[in-house]
Amino acid sequence: MLIASREIECGVVLRIEASRLDAATITSSETPLAPLIAGRKLVIIDLSNVRYVDWFGFEWLLEAIRSGDGEVRIGCVDPRVHAWFALNHLHRVVPMYESVDAAIAGTGPRMASCFEP
Secondary structure, three states: OOEEEEEEOOEEEEEEOOOEEOOOOOOOOOOOOHHHHOOOOEEEEEOOOOOEEOHHHHHHHHHHHHHOOOEEEEEOOOHHHHHHHHHOOHHHOOOEEOOHHHHHHOOOOEOOOOOOO
16 A cells, blocks of 8 residues: 655655545555654644545554554545444544644644444
């Protein structure tokens, strides 16, 4: 899986190029996301291309998020992926924003869970 990185003033934006995060697209030979996050003050994970996530992809992403020392934010989450993340409470672990720009700024409304009052 290709992960494109773009340096920003306060950190890095990592764009997942795959449309799926699942056992079929994430193999043991993949470059893990964790080393790209390590040592960064701010990491934005751009999921604009991702349309499907299974449990394997969720665990891969969560492992990377927990490995970092700095702040991790997620931007551009597809509504179906967001619903899956919310169902599994990922929105409580890492803030999610509707756009990469909002995630970089850390301002504006966060994507809330549709399962909470």
